[in-house]
Amino acid sequence: MTSGEVDPAGHVTSPRGFVAGAAYAGIKTYGEGKLDLAILVSELPCTTAATFTRSRLQAAAVDIDRAKLAARPARGVVVNSGIANASTGRRGIEDGYALARLAAQRAGIQEDEMLVCSTGVIGQYLPMERLAAAMPKVVLSREGGAEFARAIITTDTRPKTGAVRFGPYTIGGACKGSGMIHPNMATMLAFLTTDAPVEAGFLRAAFSRAVDDSFNLVSVDGDTSPSDTAVVFANGAAGGELIAAGSALAAKFESALRALCVHLAREIARDGEGATKLVEFSVREAASPEDARHLVRLLSTSYLLKSAIHGADPNWGRITAVIGRSGVTFNDDAVTIDLCGVRVFEHGRPTAFNAAALSQAMRGSEVSIEVALGAGQEAATGWGCDLSAEYVAINADYHT
Amino acid sequence: MTSGEVDPAGHVTSPRGFVAGAAYAGIKTYGEGKLDLAILVSELPCTTAATFTRSRLQAAAVDIDRAKLAARPARGVVVNSGIANASTGRRGIEDGYALARLAAQRAGIQEDEMLVCSTGVIGQYLPMERLAAAMPKVVLSREGGAEFARAIITTDTRPKTGAVRFGPYTIGGACKGSGMIHPNMATMLAFLTTDAPVEAGFLRAAFSRAVDDSFNLVSVDGDTSPSDTAVVFANGAAGGELIAAGSALAAKFESALRALCVHLAREIARDGEGATKLVEFSVREAASPEDARHLVRLLSTSYLLKSAIHGADPNWGRITAVIGRSGVTFNDDAVTIDLCGVRVFEHGRPTAFNAAALSQAMRGSEVSIEVALGAGQEAATGWGCDLSAEYVAINADYHT
Numbered sequence: 001m002t003s004g005e006v007d008p009a010g011h012v013t014s015p016r017g018f019v020a021g022a023a024y025a026g027i028k029t030y031g032e033g034k035l036d037l038a039i040l041v042s043e044l045p046c047t048t049a050a051t052f053t054r055s056r057l058q059a060a061a062v063d064i065d066r067a068k069l070a071a072r073p074a075r076g077v078v079v080n081s082g083i084a085n086a087s088t089g090r091r092g093i094e095d096g097y098a099l100a101r102l103a104a105q106r107a108g109i110q111e112d113e114m115l116v117c118s119t120g121v122i123g124q125y126l127p128m129e130r131l132a133a134a135m136p137k138v139v140l141s142r143e144g145g146a147e148f149a150r151a152i153i154t155t156d157t158r159p160k161t162g163a164v165r166f167g168p169y170t171i172g173g174a175c176k177g178s179g180m181i182h183p184n185m186a187t188m189l190a191f192l193t194t195d196a197p198v199e200a201g202f203l204r205a206a207f208s209r210a211v212d213d214s215f216n217l218v219s220v221d222g223d224t225s226p227s228d229t230a231v232v233f234a235n236g237a238a239g240g241e242l243i244a245a246g247s248a249l250a251a252k253f254e255s256a257l258r259a260l261c262v263h264l265a266r267e268i269a270r271d272g273e274g275a276t277k278l279v280e281f282s283v284r285e286a287a288s289p290e291d292a293r294h295l296v297r298l299l300s301t302s303y304l305l306k307s308a309i310h311g312a313d314p315n316w317g318r319i320t321a322v323i324g325r326s327g328v329t330f331n332d333d334a335v336t337i338d339l340c341g342v343r344v345f346e347h348g349r350p351t352a353f354n355a356a357a358l359s360q361a362m363r364g365s366e367v368s369i370e371v372a373l374g375a376g377q378e379a380a381t382g383w384g385c386d387l388s389a390e391y392v393a394i395n396a397d398y399h400t
Numbered sequence: 401m402t403s404g405e406v407d408p409a410g411h412v413t414s415p416r417g418f419v420a421g422a423a424y425a426g427i428k429t430y431g432e433g434k435l436d437l438a439i440l441v442s443e444l445p446c447t448t449a450a451t452f453t454r455s456r457l458q459a460a461a462v463d464i465d466r467a468k469l470a471a472r473p474a475r476g477v478v479v480n481s482g483i484a485n486a487s488t489g490r491r492g493i494e495d496g497y498a499l500a501r502l503a504a505q506r507a508g509i510q511e512d513e514m515l516v517c518s519t520g521v522i523g524q525y526l527p528m529e530r531l532a533a534a535m536p537k538v539v540l541s542r543e544g545g546a547e548f549a550r551a552i553i554t555t556d557t558r559p560k561t562g563a564v565r566f567g568p569y570t571i572g573g574a575c576k577g578s579g580m581i582h583p584n585m586a587t588m589l590a591f592l593t594t595d596a597p598v599e600a601g602f603l604r605a606a607f608s609r610a611v612d613d614s615f616n617l618v619s620v621d622g623d624t625s626p627s628d629t630a631v632v633f634a635n636g637a638a639g640g641e642l643i644a645a646g647s648a649l650a651a652k653f654e655s656a657l658r659a660l661c662v663h664l665a666r667e668i669a670r671d672g673e674g675a676t677k678l679v680e681f682s683v684r685e686a687a688s689p690e691d692a693r694h695l696v697r698l699l700s701t702s703y704l705l706k707s708a709i710h711g712a713d714p715n716w717g718r719i720t721a722v723i724g725r726s727g728v729t730f731n732d733d734a735v736t737i738d739l740c741g742v743r744v745f746e747h748g749r750p751t752a753f754n755a756a757a758l759s760q761a762m763r764g765s766e767v768s769i770e771v772a773l774g775a776g777q778e779a780a781t782g783w784g785c786d787l788s789a790e791y792v793a794i795n796a797d798y799h800t
Contacts, residue, residue: 056723086717226721303795311795311796321455389789389792395711
């Protein structure tokens, strides 16, 4: 693994001083591997940063983790998949704390150092007896990263992991998402680990920026789960000087962290429900960062555009329609649109492109859409996927 | 037809003093009837009101009609279907004016009294020679309303018309929409006529409110066309006193106008591409009208919810997810959700409803979703449809 390059075979246990493991508590009845309970923990105390769903209806785990992180840094997380423990009221909160307590005992850390995440069907209570019975079967090890990544997924078709090096340090990660939880809602969870020593304030700031430019610009279907969570643990196990704002390695750390977050975010889009393609949306020459991000989000959630991409149709009219309704500032005569690197629209008119050749290019597994607005210097890039009949089947034919 | 009740068999020519007709110019190669050029005109001068797309990328016809209406009231409109004359630059503007001129000559009115609307594929020029050749074949008559309604549709599966009476007066209407124009964009056009004498300022205000509560709360796929247009013509052919703000018949007129707009809007949603169901979304107890309307729009465009409705799945979790991410004010403990009249969620928790029976009810051709936010007194109702594999097929498999 070259420094700065993401290795998709890396894991949350690639950095020094992290162990993980998983077991089957009998909650999840689908997917391969039959793992639905997982623990990740640092052998050393950590600095920690986390971001949570912006939905006002938050799952129990989100309330619990916010409260815990406000009190002290965490060094581990227990995840169950199959039931989201959302819309479960006071009992859901109690169950979440109890699950974290069981996992902390298993891992040998303090209860308030253990976070909890749940993903799956909402409106159901956690089966606490089955979770308690499965907990002793979780064996924590330096090789547990792969198992951890398999245990946290729901309807994802594959685990999503990666690691990246910078200087003497490693950052590892795993995420799940774009799966529709049978039968309720997609949830994105992401866990990152590093053996670098990172000052808490800088870790929060750098992680917030990295999440903004990666997970927050992914869309499979525009819906937000009440459980979305991304956490990073930095345990300093590899030694060296504390990385803080302005310190020598700060920029390298942030750039490596961002690269790994972007890699994981792209994996989520690529594995979107029913997706046959990863689509990268780039907006340039925007008047503001907000305009650029807003247009990326609108493009990545347009039914018409997602359908056209599915059909490999170089349908620039669906892109201009989104620009037109977006409310962002643009210069009518300067807007350009490139589809898979081919200029299809400029000066307010379509170009004379070869539609058959472009459609052929769009049949590939990755499609790029680049819009320049001619209104400024700002840019944003995000990721999504095509809309297929399979998406409808996944989300219509399963039943509550 | 009882006073105040919408008769779906009514037409734009139901009110006195309006004539219409259509012909085939060889533009539209799909759909029944082979009509793609239509004229509607009042035998008397009119007061007129119109609303247009909010997209910043407007089709030529929208620019032209705005300019004409700023100068004097219109009394007729020519519509072609099959080509939208959008993204066509200066030549598109010239073509649009020329089409209106040809139609005005045919109808015997002044050129600047004739509006123009075009719907269909974007980025193509109007075939002016074929349109000019077809114009003499348009025969205007009091029986032309049905032909007019058929000529303006594109991929709609059926014409959409109606009429309503109030006092001695009639309001007629026709619209098209929710069709994906092969292969570009959905456009909504609506034309209303009345033989009531209506003061221009009041007509504008009443029409604006009626459009806001009807066409502006319909969503098939969340995309806005650059050609959306709704126009009302009031010719006073039935005589009587001028209806103005505060006059005796003002409220009756506005209520009848609104009822007809809502009827036409519902017909658009019901005929949404690939739709198998009309869905009515009602939000009550909102803190503001904006909150209520915003939530109606989010609900009616959620991929997850539209898929669940298609599958007749009483999946309240997809509704709470939309509420949670919406940003609207709500009272966690007071939110209630009714699906087809069955209470499925209250006090922050699902109720013990009979899922099998409710799913059976959801298999009908109309589904209602009612959300009460417990945050205030405001309300809004809108319409949409389910998301089917057929929608994807229509929009992915056609090619530019």
